Amino acid sequence: MALVIEGLSKTYPNGVQALKDLSLTIGNHMFGLLGPNGAGKSSLMRTIATLQDPDAGSITLDGIDVVRQKDQVRRLLGYLPQEFGVYPKVSALDMLEHLAVLKGVTHKGERREMIEALLNQTNLWNARKKAIATYSGGMKQRFGIAQALLANPRLVIVDEPTAGLDPAERNRFLNLLAGIGRDVTVILSTHIVDDVRELCPRMAIIAGGQVLLEGAPNEAIAALDGQVWSKLVDSDEELRAIEAGMTLISTHLVGGRHEVRVLAAAAPGEGFAPAGAGLEDVYFTRLAAGRA
Template sequence: MQLVIENLDKVYPNGVHALNDVNLTINQGMFGLLGPNGAGKSSLMRTIATLQEPDSGSIRLGDIDVLIQKDEVRKTLGYLPQEFGVYPKVDAETLLDHLAVLKGITNRSERKETVKALLQKTNLYDARKKNLGGYSGGMKQRFGIAQALLANPQLIIVDEPTAGLDPAERNRFLNLLSELGENTIVILSTHIVDDVKELCSDMAIFNQGQVLYHGSPQKALGAIVGKIWEKRVPKADLETLRTTHTVISEKLVGGMPVVHVLSDTNPGEGFEAIEGDLEDVYFSYIFSSKGAEYQST
């Protein structure tokens, strides 16, 4: 099964062009949608999830016309939005059972087995009687995945799922997503480059409502071989360097800025060629899309 998005466009009443002629074909497996906050990723996710209408374009999930056959999409969709609310005074087992009813699992014994299996799969079974208000951030995210897996969805959308998680919870969550991607289309929308690097065989870089890159992480990395240069520079020299070079990222290391510059040739004295990573790919595309005003943090 494929998810095919063609010529998708959306302008909000305030004039923000959230989706600008978006074209993507997404196959089974883990697909990373990478972009900064405000890039339009959530607008795309909400449109795919039938929560808002585009101004123009089309989306097909296999034989389903997503924009017309909304009920059919919802039957096969698992969705974990960026802001996932829970009832704090309800335990996980009770709420998941209630959500299973809403998802159409009306047979009581079937529902009981489904709830039990999902709580075990997300490593929440031992905490099933605990009120959700007492769950950690990672536990709430895993509960979010449990509810997204009700009714065996063919398409799963997770929007910024690891934001705010500690490293241990993040690893557990990413391992769970990786397992899901073996048999399902899983769209991981995030601004965290490492999430995509560790999980996804296919990805898109998205900014200002547009697809800047679509392909494998490996292909993207191949395009910057020999083009990433690093240098430690005094803070006083940063402003000049930004005007004379394509500085795609900068960070403080030991109190001194370390810059990465994109260049086909050695950009000057003191620069060392380094093996670029997916973060460099990401920054180079974002820089190009926003022009010289962009500065990474």
């Protein structure tokens, strides 16, 4: 399956240009869409999901025109938006039954078998008769995936799915996504670098509605090999000097001290040690280049 996006642009009535001549190709794999808040990720996901039209450009899904053939696309699509609203007093079982009918699964036996399988797959079977309002954040996200998988979609879009989850629920959710990604194409839109690093063989970094990088995370990390250096800094004055005189990638607090990471072809100064590059270094480096 191929999703091909060409020259996509979108400006909202308030003047915000969310997408700027964006082009991207997504094949049969788990694909990570990484970017800061306001990068245009949700606008792109909503456009792919046929919830809004672009001002310019095209999207095709296996040759189907996403903009003009919305009904055909929706039969192939599962979508978990960033804010997923449900009827809070309805049980998961009843809600999935209702949504399955809306998705065209009209045969009662087929519907029952599909829903039972999804509740087991998302580890919600024992809570199937409980009101969704009583679910934890992670359970609600797992329910969101269950509804997205109704009617066996070929493309699943998940938008910021782990934001706000505790570490245990995040791990459960990522394991669930990994299993799904073996059978269907999944687009994972997030600002959390580790989610993409752990799950996705291909990714794109976007900011300001444009693609800054597209490729394999491992290849992007390898391109920075030998160029990342780190140092623990005690004073704000030294930190400001490094920010002013070097290519700063990021800073982190470690035991109350600043750990600085800089980009340089050779050791940039006293006290710096070589640091193994990671996807977070790729991410911050590309964002900085995009702002330059």
